[in-house]
Amino acid sequence: MDTERLTWAIGEPVVRVTPFGGRGYTPARRMIVELADGTTVFAKQAVNEYTAGELRREHANYLRLDASFMPRLRGWDDDGSVEPILVLDDLSGAHWPPPWRLDQVRQVLDTITAIGRQPVPDGMPVLDESSINGGWQTVAEDPEPFLSLGLCTRAGLNWMLPTMLEASAAAKLSGDSVVHLDVRSDNLCFSGDRTVFVDWNHSCLANPELDRAAFLPSVHAEGGPRPDDVADIDITLVAVVAGFFAARAGLPPVPDAPGVRPIQRKQLEVALPWAIRALGLGS
Known part of the structure; x- marks a missing residue:
């Protein structure tokens, strides 16, 4: 690092730079930076x-x-190359779940609510709904990647697909509230x-229930x-989330981010039965 x-x-002045592995899924470089006064920041x-x-x-x-729900911006350098640098508070000493306690889950849900109540800043992008919804339509058009995961038989997919498509089509994703759009433990x-x-990086204006x-x-x-033991969530959004992972988890690995498909599968293993329960397809 320069x-x-x-x-x-x-x-x-910077006196020491230590690579930081973290749990990010992109190949961006991450590091803990020690300053001359002995404090540290994350870059x-x-x-x-x-x-x-x-x-x-x-x-x-x-x-x-x-x-308060964001780290403080401590620095930025962008010389127009493909290697800009973002510097934030060092949170490496904080508690990063898992493990999870129920009160912590509720804290996160409360924080999502607080984010959605923020005044809308100028220039905030609006959600591109096609980037989130449409997963079940993708599965309907080419079910093989989803079926290759072994989480559902072809007959089971044919049984639930009409209901998943109908629920997803009815989902309200748009909104005028700030959302993070990538809330998970890492x-x-x-x-x-x-x-x-x-x-x-994904934050935009949308329906905060999506987060x-x-x-x-x-x-x-x-x-x-x-999920259903923690909060009551709009069942149409539950279908959207399950469809998002169903359309992606069985695809080939992402070359620069090999951890993406495994985590999408883990999410699908929860989201799919959740959607089946929420939509009454298991009875």
Whole structure:
């Protein structure tokens, strides 16, 4: 890492840079940076055009939003290359779940509510619904990747698909509230009395219930309570979430992010039975 660029980004002398593995699913470089006064910050550097675009979107959202549920923006350097650098508070000493306690799950849901109540900042992007919905239609058109997961028989898919398609089509994803749109354990931590979300590159305006629906499968996949034991979620959004993972988990691995498909499968293993229960397809 170029300590000169980090010093420029932060505005303070850098004395040590330590690579930080974390649990991110992109190949962006992550590091803990020690400053001359002995304090530390967290830095993330893009490594290709995709991660550069994601980092620029994240930085833009840090400029738009400023609240206790976000780490503080500590620095930014973008020389126009594919390697911009974003610097934030160091949260490596916070508690990053799992394990999950029920009160922590509820803290996260309360934080999602708080995010949705934020004043809408200028320039906030609006949700592209096609990026979230349409999963069951994709499965209907080509069911083989989904069936290859072994989570459902062809007959079972044919039985539930009309209901999943109908429910997904009725879902209200649009809205005028701020949402994070990527709430899961590797993107949140508990620091003192704060619940802090990181990775704000997908944040936009949408229906905040979508964040709640998308978050809960990850909790049960990591040993926490079942989604329907925690909160009542709009069943149409439950169908959308299940469809999102159903359309992706069986696809070939992502070359730069090999952990994506396994985590999508784990989420689907929870989201699919949740949707089946919610829609009454198991009775």
